[in-house]
Amino acid sequence: MSRWYFQGQVQQVLVLNASYEPLNVCTVRRAHVLLYKGKAEVVEQLDQPLRSATSSFIWPHVIRLVHYVRVPRAIQRKISRRALFARDGWRCVYCGTTSGRLTLDHVVPRSKGGESIWENVVTACAPCNLRKGDRSLEQAGMDLPHPPRPPQPVLFIKLAAPRIPQRWTPYLGDLGAATAAA
Numbered sequence: 001m002s003r004w005y006f007q008g009q010v011q012q013v014l015v016l017n018a019s020y021e022p023l024n025v026c027t028v029r030r031a032h033v034l035l036y037k038g039k040a041e042v043v044e045q046l047d048q049p050l051r052s053a054t055s056s057f058i059w060p061h062v063i064r065l066v067h068y069v070r071v072p073r074a075i076q077r078k079i080s081r082r083a084l085f086a087r088d089g090w091r092c093v094y095c096g097t098t099s100g101r102l103t104l105d106h107v108v109p110r111s112k113g114g115e116s117i118w119e120n121v122v123t124a125c126a127p128c129n130l131r132k133g134d135r136s137l138e139q140a141g142m143d144l145p146h147p148p149r150p151p152q153p154v155l156f157i158k159l160a161a162p163r164i165p166q167r168w169t170p171y172l173g174d175l176g177a178a179t180a181a182a
């Protein structure tokens, strides 16, 4: 039974909050569990059903949680380089370069009590990171264009599903439209 969950090309399901805000993506199997338990409802489904030898199931494509879930800051997604670089548009926040090696920079250095939180990490090219070193922005005479913030959930959706299905785009706002696959 589990095998045919992986046969189709479209395996990912977009999960919306009760407010229709995009939350994340999950597998078809996970979506079926949420639907079966009454925790989610189908918003979009694919035209073809999922078939096994004896039965067929709907193929959920977008589901919506029945109850609104809060996404508290404290448990917001872990920082990864990939997500950080994507948040910052794959460019150095200090000089704007998109070429060269990108690094993770702590705005307030860890040696000065800077935390590894989204509000304190930025994408920096290796030369800028080296130039800033273990100093604060003021000490290094450098500037941030805007304060770093935690990324929107939609960023993680895009990272989890690099090829955004067309029928997800109405739920993803600008980011979905900009990156939709044909």
Ligand SMILES: [Zn+2]
Pocket: 092, 093, 094, 095, 096, 097, 124, 125, 126, 127, 128, 129
């Ligand atoms: Zn730079």
